[in-house]
Amino acid sequence: MCSDHAPAAEIPAVNGTPNGTNGVTNGRRQPKLPYQQHHSDERSNTGRFQIIESTLREGEQFANAFYDTETKIKIATALSDFGVEYIELTSPVASPQSRADCEAICKLGLKAKILTHVRCTMEDAKVAVATGVDGVDVVIGTSQILRDHSHHKSMAEITETAIEVVKWIKSQGVEVRFSSEDSFRSNIVDLLSLYQAVDKAGCDRVGVADTVGVATPRQVYKLVRTLRDVVSCDIETHFHNDTMCAVANAHAALEAGATHVDTSVLGIGERNGITPLGGLLARMIVESPDYVKSRYKLAKLKEIEDLVADVVQVNVPFNNPITGYSAFSHKAGIHSKAILAKPETYEILNPSDWGVKRWIHFSSRLTGWNAIKSRAGQLGLIITDEQAKQLTQKIKAMADVRPLAIDDTDSIIRSFCLEHQPEDQPDQ
Ligand SMILES: N[C@@H](CCCC[NH3+])C(=O)O
Numbered sequence: 001m002c003s004d005h006a007p008a009a010e011i012p013a014v015n016g017t018p019n020g021t022n023g024v025t026n027g028r029r030q031p032k033l034p035y036q037q038h039h040s041d042e043r044s045n046t047g048r049f050q051i052i053e054s055t056l057r058e059g060e061q062f063a064n065a066f067y068d069t070e071t072k073i074k075i076a077t078a079l080s081d082f083g084v085e086y087i088e089l090t091s092p093v094a095s096p097q098s099r100a101d102c103e104a105i106c107k108l109g110l111k112a113k114i115l116t117h118v119r120c121t122m123e124d125a126k127v128a129v130a131t132g133v134d135g136v137d138v139v140i141g142t143s144q145i146l147r148d149h150s151h152h153k154s155m156a157e158i159t160e161t162a163i164e165v166v167k168w169i170k171s172q173g174v175e176v177r178f179s180s181e182d183s184f185r186s187n188i189v190d191l192l193s194l195y196q197a198v199d200k201a202g203c204d205r206v207g208v209a210d211t212v213g214v215a216t217p218r219q220v221y222k223l224v225r226t227l228r229d230v231v232s233c234d235i236e237t238h239f240h241n242d243t244m245c246a247v248a249n250a251h252a253a254l255e256a257g258a259t260h261v262d263t264s265v266l267g268i269g270e271r272n273g274i275t276p277l278g279g280l281l282a283r284m285i286v287e288s289p290d291y292v293k294s295r296y297k298l299a300k301l302k303e304i305e306d307l308v309a310d311v312v313q314v315n316v317p318f319n320n321p322i323t324g325y326s327a328f329s330h331k332a333g334i335h336s337k338a339i340l341a342k343p344e345t346y347e348i349l350n351p352s353d354w355g356v357k358r359w360i361h362f363s364s365r366l367t368g369w370n371a372i373k374s375r376a377g378q379l380g381l382i383i384t385d386e387q388a389k390q391l392t393q394k395i396k397a398m399a400d401v402r403p404l405a406i407d408d409t410d411s412i413i414r415s416f417c418l419e420h421q422p423e424d425q426p427d428q
């Protein structure tokens with residue numbers, strides 16, 4: 001009965017809420033855990049945000065990225081099917097092919113709205129609107145350092161052009177977002193007056209961008225909260241990941257009242273990129289499971305990440321949220337025992353929500369007997385708890401000397417069972 005089985009001890013993911021504690025169990029209301037959102041703060045949008053997916057704009061700024069038309073169409077279609085609300089494309093002014101691709105994607109009739117991202121000038125805005133996009137995202141640097149060394153415009157000039165551009169784009173019946181660049185190194189008074197001016201001019205969204213990845217969640221919360229009281233339009237946010245705060249910053253922005261978050265698949269973008277789509281959703285499903293599950297086809301995440309990883313020639317990092325090699329692996333005996341009994345003990349995310357599997361490591365000096373007993377069971381072998389303990393000592397002793405491959409451990413389990421075969425053990 002020792003048949004071939006899965007290479008590792010995958011055990012089925014359980015259904016239900018990710019942490020299994022925020023619903024009603026056995027007719028009794030379970031207490032909320034401290035890390036769960038209580039939705040008491042009315043300004044918080046952690047349960048009603050929208051995603052502006054920028055793999056085809058910010059992501060094209062990743063060092064390795066080259067997308068041909070067919071690849072762009074494949075990625076755009078996959079993202080739209082996944083459920084993102086917006087797809088942002090490279091500026092049509094960047095090159096003739098970028099313009100042609102933008103026009104082609106607009107004609108696909110995808111469910112997601114199509115945006116393109118251009119400089120805040122009338123010239124760029126006209127080219128952008130002519131492509132047939134649903135919306136135009138305009139951007140200009142507002143920090144002193146960018147004004148001095150990039151475009152040399154005063155805040156008064158920026159404001160005047162921004163108002164003109166926003167009004168014109170709106171007059172064409174197209175959605176418009178105005179974003180500052182380097183918002184967190186910009187003068188707050190200047191920034192708020194500029195946002196106020198474009199809001200009055202009819203802008204659909206204003207954008208806050210941490211272009212250099214300098215912001216902390218606390219700074220983000222403060223700026224977005226202030227901005228929420230100054231403008232009536234939507235607030236989009238964009239976070240670079242230089243100091244690994246991009247997901248936390250996006251979350252803080254939503255808590256403070258932002259409505260939209262920019263993402264890219266695997267976080268690809270300039271330098272080390274921006275808020276990753278998968279990382280953001282991992283963060284958000286913990287506190288807003290119903291919202292996240294109802295909007296996005298989470299089981300498609302891995303496919304999209306693999307597609308993009310292949311296109312830009314990178315590996316998915318081992319510690320990537322959800323889809324990383326070890327994202328749902330359990331090794332220490334204490335963890336494995338509890339996971340086998342109840343996965344929520346050491347998992348706040350449910351792998352089955354994402355179409356991936358958890359696995360229990362059973363080939364190390366840290367392995368506990370529960371994992372070995374479970375592995376024996378997967379191999380079709382029945383052993384008692386006592387036998388599992390004995391066998392585990394043997395495996396631990398060997399794993400103390402050298403790394404054990406899964407096959408090695410399986411062989412040890414099988415020969416142990418042969419030696420200790422009870423009368424009723426199924427034939428090998
Ligand atoms: N990549 C630019 C664009 C910002 C626009 C926000 N969606 C930045 O990081 O500043």
Ligand SMILES: [Zn+2]
Nearest residue numbers: 058211238269
């Ligand atoms: Zn960016």
